[in-house]
Amino acid sequence: RVRQDSLALDPSQQGLFYALHIRRGDLQFKEVKIEAAEMVRNLHWPNGTAMIPPGALVYVSTDDPDGRCVGCLVQRKPCEEYASPKPVGCPEDPSWKAFLDAGWHIRFLRDYLKDAPSDSLLRLANPNTHGMLESIVCSRAAIFAGTYFSTFTGYIHRLRGYHGLGEATFYHSTHYVMHPQMKKSVGHGFSREWRAGWTDDQGQLI
Secondary structure, rough: HHHHHHHHHHHOOOOOOEEEEEOOOOOOHHHOOHHHHHHHHHHOOOOOEEOOOOOOOOEEEEEOOOOOOOOOOEOEEHHHHHOOOOOOOOOOOOOOOOHHHHOOOEEEEHHHHHOOOOOOOHHHHHHHHHHHHHHHHOOOOOOOEEEEHHHHHHHHHHHHHHHOOOOEEEEEEOOOHHHHHHHOOOOOOOOOOOOOHHHHHOOOOO
């Protein structure tokens, strides 16, 4: 359905789409819970060109589809209880408006659930499997950017590696955008996947 949506928007793109995983809620790493505008600024190539062009269809997998950061906590206190300027981890503007301002056509799982026939596999699927479905969608995007420290993002990265798309995977998190392209894996391993999971000693796909 996502590819069909992309084709309807622009047939010349042949179904190409982009994807983001944005983790908010109770994630304890508050520095990666940032505004959409900061993500848009981060997602640029070193030469300044946007990774996701205007007019692109962007599938957004998130625990905050309403763009309100409900459930976001800092020092065990909900973000909505903080006055401006809010602390790190509480976006001043939690909405997704910046994505629209960038010219992106954004879609969420609920958009497809709403339009799916009542007897379709999507509507009949156990809601507990929705995360799995979203990981499959994100694994096939032309470019994917996820949340650093998120193990769900890490799993999508691994799937993309199996599909030969590991090098077209990034982070929208400030200071971490190009970490998947680093030549050497550094630091603790839980925060991200690494190409050793899908390549042999010569760097070829397994």
